[in-house]
Amino acid sequence: MPDLVAEIKTLEGQATQRIAASTSVEALQMVAHEFVGKKGALTAVMKQLGSLTPEERSLVGKAANDFKTQLETLLADKEAQLQDARYESLKESEFIDLSVNPKPHAALGVKVPFGGHIHPIAAMQKKLEDIFTSMGFSIVDGVQVEDDYHNFGALNFTEDHPARDMQDTFYVQAHGGAGVPADTMSSVPGPEAHGGAGVPAGTRQPYLLRTHTSTVQIRALEKMQPPLRIIAPGRVFRYEEVDASHEHTFYQMEGMLIDRKVSVGNLLHLMQTLLTEVFGREVEVRLRPGYFPFVEPGFELDMKCLVCAGKGCSVCKHSGWVEVLPCGLVHPNVLQSAGLNPDEWQGAAFGLGLNRLVMMRHGIEDIRHFMAGKLDFLRQF
C-alpha cells in the first residue's frame, strides 16, 4: 500500500519552499494551482484513496485537510507580504511632490502659467502660530457651529445683550428652513452639563454660527487646567452689512493666558510683541477702553491705518485708525463659571481680526478681495 500520508508531507515541504521563493502574486497562484488545483499534485494523491482501508482513508483525509489549511495560511501571509513590499516600492517610484510648483513642459506642449501658493490669511495665521508657540502657547481648535452657551452665555453676555440680536448672528435651525417653530430648535445641555451658571436648566437653545473665536476660551477652560496659554485661530460669521472693512465671514485668532498674577502690563507686553513680530518694526497703536462682557478691564487696540498712512480712507472710515486687536483681562464671572477661583487665577485674552491685520500688513484697500476668488489679487502674494 502506498504511504499516502508521507506523500502528502512531501508535497507540503515542496509547496512551502515554492511559496517562500515566490516573488509575485502570480507565482503564488501558480503554486496553488499546481498543488491543490483540479489537476494538482494533491488531487493525484487522493485518486489512490480507493485502495485503502476506512481507517487509512481517514488518516490520509486528515493529512490532506491539514495540508490545504496550511497552504492557505502560507499563501495568504506571503501575498500580504508581497503587497506590502509592492506598496513600499510604489511609494518610492511614484512619489510626487505636490508642493513643488509645476514647470512648463515644452516637450509635452504643456504650459503652466503659475503655481499654487498659500493664501495670505493662511500665511499670516501660520506666522502668528509660530510666534505664539515659541512663547509656550498651544494651538487649540473649536467648532464653527456653536451653541448659545459657548458663544454668549458662558462669556457673561446678558440675555438682552445686542450681540445676541438676529442682526449680528446667523442662527442654525435644527431641521433647516425658515419658520421652524422655536420649540423644534436644537436643544443644548443646560448648566448641569457645562458646569456653568446663567443658563436655566433645560432651556432650549438654538445653534448658531460662532460670531467670534472667544467660544474657544470656554471650550479650553472646560478641558484644560491652569496655568494655560492657548491660541485659537479660525473662521467666524456675522450677519453684517459688507463694506471695505466688514465681511460676513472672516478670520480671528483668540489668545488666552491663565496664570497666577496676570496683569494689564503682561497683556500689553504680549500685544506689543505680537505686532512688532508681525510687522518687523514698531507700529503706531492706540489703546482705548473697550466693552466686552467677558473681560474687565477691556481695551480696543487700534493700529494707525497702513493703507492710507493715517490720512483717512474707506478702510479706516476716514479716521486714520483701524480696530484690529481687542483685548482685556478675563472677567471673574468667566473664571468662576469655569470653576476657577478669581482670587487665585487671573487671565488675559485677545481676539485678533486676522483679515484686517493682513490688510494692514499688505496695504489691501478692501476686505472683499479675500473671498472674491480673483486670481489677479491672489497672485500678488
Ligand code: FA5
Ligand atoms: C470680538 O469678537 C471679541 N471676541 C474680541 C475679544 C477677545 C475681546 C478677547 C476681548 C478679549 P470684535 O467684535 O471687536 O471683538 O471683533 C474682533 C476683531 O475682529 C475686530 O477688531 C476686527 O479686527 C475683526 N472684525 C470684527 N468684525 C469684523 C467684520 N465684520 N469683518 C472683518 N473683521 C471683523
